Every structure is written in C-alpha cells, then in structure tokens.
Amino acid sequence: MNPSRIRCILAQEAARILAEEGHKDYLKAKRKAAARLGLGQRYLPTNRQIRDALADRLRLFTVTPPPSVHLRRLRHAAHAAMTRLMAGIETRAAGSVTEDFATAHSVVELHVFIEPPERLAIRLIEQGLDFQEGERRLHWGNGRTHTVPLFKFEYHGQSIEALAFTLNDLREPPTDPLDGRPARRIGLRMLKALLDETPARPICASP
Numbered sequence: 001m002n003p004s005r006i007r008c009i010l011a012q013e014a015a016r017i018l019a020e021e022g023h024k025d026y027l028k029a030k031r032k033a034a035a036r037l038g039l040g041q042r043y044l045p046t047n048r049q050i051r052d053a054l055a056d057r058l059r060l061f062t063v064t065p066p067p068s069v070h071l072r073r074l075r076h077a078a079h080a081a082m083t084r085l086m087a088g089i090e091t092r093a094a095g096s097v098t099e100d101f102a103t104a105h106s107v108v109e110l111h112v113f114i115e116p117p118e119r120l121a122i123r124l125i126e127q128g129l130d131f132q133e134g135e136r137r138l139h140w141g142n143g144r145t146h147t148v149p150l151f152k153f154e155y156h157g158q159s160i161e162a163l164a165f166t167l168n169d170l171r172e173p174p175t176d177p178l179d180g181r182p183a184r185r186i187g188l189r190m191l192k193a194l195l196d197e198t199p200a201r202p203i204c205a206s207p
Contacts, residue, residue, distance in 0.1 A: 003043050008053075011045035013037055015053035019103070026050050026178075047178040055101040070102040075195050077158035078108045082188055085127060085155060089114055090170060092185035095161075098194075107159040111173070111185055117149040117164035129153045136163060138174035141182060146174075 013033035014026070021029075026047040034041045045053075078093045095109030096102045114120050124131050131153035139145050149164040176183040186194070 006039060006043040007045040007049060010034055010037065010039060010043065011049040011053040012057070014045065014050045015057045018050070018054055019057055051099075051178055054103075055099075058101055058103060068101075070104055070106060071096075071100075072195065073158065074102045074106055074108055075191060077156045077160070078110065079188070079191055079195065080156050081108065081110060081160055082191070085123070085129075086110070086112060089120075089123070090167070092170075092187055093191055094173075094183055094185050097191070098184040098186050107161050108155075110160060110162040111165055111169075112162050113165050113167050113170045115166055120149075120151055120162060120164045124151060124153060129155065138163075140172060140174050141180075142172075 010030060010033050013036065014029040017029045017032055018026070030044050030050060031041060034044060074097055075093075078097045082091050082093065090113040092111045092113075093109070094111050096106040097108055112120055121131070121133070131151050134150040134152065135147045136150045137145065137147050151162045151164065153160055153162075173183045173185050175181060
C-alpha cells in the first residue's frame with residue numbers, strides 16, 4: 001500500500017479515537033490507531049494530518065450540533081472575554097478559536113500579555129471568577145523554551161485557558177504543537193471577521 005495512503009488511513013483512525021474519547025493527545029491517538037490497525041508506527045501521520053482528518057470527520061458524522069455551532073460559541077465567548085474581562089489588557093485569541101472547526105471539548109485559548117502574571121489573577125478575582133492555576137511549557141522557533149503561567153476558568157458558559165505572557169512575547173508567538181510553525185494569534189478585529197465563518201476542507205482522498 002502507498003505510504004501516503006497508510007498515513008491517511010492512520011490519520012482517519014486517530015481522528016475517530018480523538019472524537020470518541022474527547023482528549024487532545026495526538027501522539028497517543030496516532031499510536032493507538034497504528035496498534036489497532038496493525039500497521040506499525042513507521043508511517044505515523046503528522047499532527048496536522050490528524051487535525052484535518054478530525055475536521056472532516058466532524059463535518060461528515062456530527063449532526064447535532066454541527067462543528068460550526070461549537071465554533072461560533074467558542075468565538076463569541078472569546079470576544080466577550082477579550083472585550084469585557086480583559087478590557088485594557090493586551091490580549092490575543094489563539095488555539096481552536098483561530099481554526100475552522102471546534103468540538104464540544106474545545107476551549108478558548110487566550111494569550112494575555114501582562115506583568116507580573118499575578119495581575120491576571122487579581123483581575124479574575126475582581127470579576128468574581130473561580131480559577132485554577134497551572135503552567136504550560138511552550139517552545140519558540142528560535143529554540144527558546146519557557147514555562148508560562150496558566151489560568152483556567154469558566155466564562156459565559158465556556159472553558160477558557162488564559163496564558164500569561166510577558167510584554168516582550170507579544171512580538172513573537174510560540175510554535176504551534178501541531179506543525180511547529182508560529183502559533184496563530186488574532187486580535188478583536190480579526191475575531192469579529194471570523195465569528196460567522198465556517199470554511200470547509202477537502203476530505204482525505206485516495207491516491
């Protein structure tokens with residue numbers, strides 16, 4: 001079988017695993033797919049291939065509500081958080097908000113540029129929000145690795161993960177774990193333009 005077709009099959013099976021189990025561990029999903037299909041791990045698909053296969057699967061098999069509904073909810077929650085909760089603070093939306101599909105398990109990811117990070121905690125407390133503190137290790141294209149403070153909370157019925165970056169990090173985003181490219185960040189103007197968009201991608205085709 002053509003190696004590209006093997007990767008496509010594995011990507012589709014990994015996407016099915018992610019959709020059914022509701023987690024975001026692409027590496028675990030692709031390894032489980034390879035073991036389940038008896039194809040070994042020589043031709044594991046990329047994270048981006050799995051992500052695209054997941055988008056295709058959701059469009060084909062999800063009926064109520066469709067992925068576009070989840071995406072609009074996600075973007076509306078991000079817009080509310082950026083205009084009200086983070087008013088006066090430099091903030092960008094990232095992650096699923098910038099993609100062309102979302103699931104019931106997707107969360108709003110906000111990159112908040114604030115120093116020190118304790119100021120973000122104070123803002124959440126002032127708004128009467130309960131939150132969990134953590135951290136996330138991120139990578140940059142220049143080889144830099146840094147642990148960024150993370151705040152998880154609910155806002156407008158949506159799970160939000162706010163990462164507290166330094167002001168210098170505004171100029172250079174970390175890399176996207178899906179493909180190693182600079183992560184996409186969008187401001188309010190772009191977010192408004194995307195609120196009702198639901199672009200489609202082609203289904204993985206046979207060679």
